Amino acid sequence: MAIDRRTMLAAAGASALATTLAAKGALAASAGRFPEGFLWGAATAAHQIEGNNNASDAWLVENVKPTAFREPSGDACNSFELWPKDLDLVRDLGLNTYRFSLEWARIEPEPGLFSIAMLDHYKAMIDGCRARGVTPVVTFSHATTPRWFAARGSWNTPESPDLFARFCDRSARHLAQGIAYALTLNEPANAANQTNAYPPFEALMRSANAAAGKACGSPGFRAGVLTDPDEVAITQLHLLAAHKAGKAAIKAARSDLPVGFSLALEDDEAVGENSVRDAKRALFYGAWLEAAKSDDFIGVQNYDRVLWDDKGVAPPPAGAQLNSLKREVYPPSLANAVRYAHAATGVPILVTEHGMLTDIDQDRARFIPAALTELQKVVAEGVPVKGYIHWSLMDNFEWFLGYGAKYGLCSVDRTTFTRTPKPSAGVLGAIARRNGV
Numbered sequence: 001m002a003i004d005r006r007t008m009l010a011a012a013g014a015s016a017l018a019t020t021l022a023a024k025g026a027l028a029a030s031a032g033r034f035p036e037g038f039l040w041g042a043a044t045a046a047h048q049i050e051g052n053n054n055a056s057d058a059w060l061v062e063n064v065k066p067t068a069f070r071e072p073s074g075d076a077c078n079s080f081e082l083w084p085k086d087l088d089l090v091r092d093l094g095l096n097t098y099r100f101s102l103e104w105a106r107i108e109p110e111p112g113l114f115s116i117a118m119l120d121h122y123k124a125m126i127d128g129c130r131a132r133g134v135t136p137v138v139t140f141s142h143a144t145t146p147r148w149f150a151a152r153g154s155w156n157t158p159e160s161p162d163l164f165a166r167f168c169d170r171s172a173r174h175l176a177q178g179i180a181y182a183l184t185l186n187e188p189a190n191a192a193n194q195t196n197a198y199p200p201f202e203a204l205m206r207s208a209n210a211a212a213g214k215a216c217g218s219p220g221f222r223a224g225v226l227t228d229p230d231e232v233a234i235t236q237l238h239l240l241a242a243h244k245a246g247k248a249a250i251k252a253a254r255s256d257l258p259v260g261f262s263l264a265l266e267d268d269e270a271v272g273e274n275s276v277r278d279a280k281r282a283l284f285y286g287a288w289l290e291a292a293k294s295d296d297f298i299g300v301q302n303y304d305r306v307l308w309d310d311k312g313v314a315p316p317p318a319g320a321q322l323n324s325l326k327r328e329v330y331p332p333s334l335a336n337a338v339r340y341a342h343a344a345t346g347v348p349i350l351v352t353e354h355g356m357l358t359d360i361d362q363d364r365a366r367f368i369p370a371a372l373t374e375l376q377k378v379v380a381e382g383v384p385v386k387g388y389i390h391w392s393l394m395d396n397f398e399w400f401l402g403y404g405a406k407y408g409l410c411s412v413d414r415t416t417f418t419r420t421p422k423p424s425a426g427v428l429g430a431i432a433r434r435n436g437v
C-alpha cells in the first residue's frame with residue numbers, strides 16, 4: 001500500500017500529539033492529580049437494578065427449582081422507574097460518569113421484535129446523563145440475554161454472534177449518537193473463569209439450566225450467567241465472534257464511537273518456582289487480550305489478588321484482608337491489573353469496575369483512596385487511563401448471592417427503594433471533585 005507524504009505527516013503529528021498528551025497525563029499524575037478530563041464514575045447493570053426483568057434468561061433460572069440463586073431479583077432497585085434519581089445521585093455525589101447497561105430482553109423480547117419504546121427508554125437515560133453533565137458509558141449486554149436466546153442454546157449456538165450483532169445494530173442506530181464509550185460485552189471470559197472461581201457451582205449450573213429448560217420446554221436452554229462447564233470452549237469462540245460482529249455493527253452506526261469490552265482481571269501474582277500464573281493468564285485472558293488489540297480501549301474490572309504457585313491457587317499471605325468469599329482484597333491489585341492489561345494490549349484503559357464486597361463501609365471508604373493512590377502511580381508511569389468507574393453506585397442484586405452481598409456506594413431500602421449515600425460515596429466524590437486522591 002502506498003502511503004503519501006500528507007498521510008505520513010498526519011500520522012507523525014497524531015503520534016506526537018498522543019505522546020504530548022500521555023506526557024501531560026503523566027505530569028498531572030506526578031503532581032498528585034489525575035489527567036484533565038479524567039472520568040470518575042459509578043457502574044450498574046440493568047438486570048441487577050432495574051427490577052422485573054421477566055423476559056430475560058436470568059429471571060427464569062432465578063425462579064425455577066433447583067436454582068443457583070439465593071433469592072430472585074424481583075423488583076431489584078426499581079431503577080426501571082427510578083433511573084432519573086440514579087442519575088441525580090451520580091451528579092450530586094460529584095461524579096461525572098455513569099456506566100449502565102441496555103437490557104437486551106426488553107429491547108428484543110421476541111426474536112426480531114424490537115421495541116421502539118424500550119429503545120426510547122434507554123435514549124432518555126443517555127440524554128438524561130448528558131443533561132446532567134454526566135458521561136454515559138454503555139454496556140450493550142451485561143450477562144443477561146433474552147429468554148428466547150437462552151432457549152435456543154445461548155452462546156453455544158453458531159447463530160449467537162449474528163443474533164447479538166443484529167441487536168447491536170438496532171440499538172446503536174437508535175442510541176449511539178449520545179454514548180461516550182460503548183462496551184459490547186461484560187466480562188465475556190468469565191464463563192471460562194467461573195468454575196475455576198466457584199467450583200461448587202458446577203453441578204448447580206447444570207441442574208439450574210436443566211430445570212429452566214424443562215420449565216420452558218427447551219431442553220437446550222442455557223442462561224448467559226450459567227455456562228455449562230463442558231461448553232466453555234465453544235461459548236468462548238462464539239463470544240469472541242459476537243464481540244467482533246457487535247463492534248462492527250456499532251461502528252457502522254457511528255464510526256467515531258470508542259468501542260471495547262470489559263474483562264475481569266484478577267491481580268495474578270506468581271509465587272515460587274514454576275508458577276502456573278502465566279499459563280492461567282494465557283488460558284483465561286489470552287484470546288481476549290489479543291482481540292482487544294484492535295479495539296479502541298479495554299475495560300478493566302478488578303476486585304482481588306490471587307497468588308499462583310506451581311500447582312494452582314496458593315493461599316493468600318498471612319494477615320491478608322479477605323472478603324466474605326475468602327478472596328484477597330489488596331489495594332494495589334487494580335493498578336497491577338491495569339499495568340498488565342496495557343502491557344498486553346497497548347490500548348487505552350478504562351477502569352469499568354473496581355470495588356469491595358463488604359458490609360463495613362468504613363473498609364470501602366479506606367480501600368478507595370488506597371487503590372486510587374496506586375492507580376495514580378500507573379498514570380504517572382505513562383499508561384493512558386481514561387477513567388475510574390466504581391462498582392457499584394448502589395447495593396443491588398448480586399447474582400447468585402442475592403441482596404445480602406453489598407458493593408454499593410449507596411444503600412437501598414428494599415421496601416421504599418430509597419437510596420442513601422454511604423460515607424464511601426463521599427470519599428469517592430471528594431476525590432472526583434479534586435481530581436486527585
Ligand code: BGC
Nearest residue numbers: 045186187264353391398407
Ligand atoms: C460483574 C458485576 C458484579 C460484580 C461484583 C462483576 O463481575 O460485572 O455484575 O456484580 O462483579 O461481583
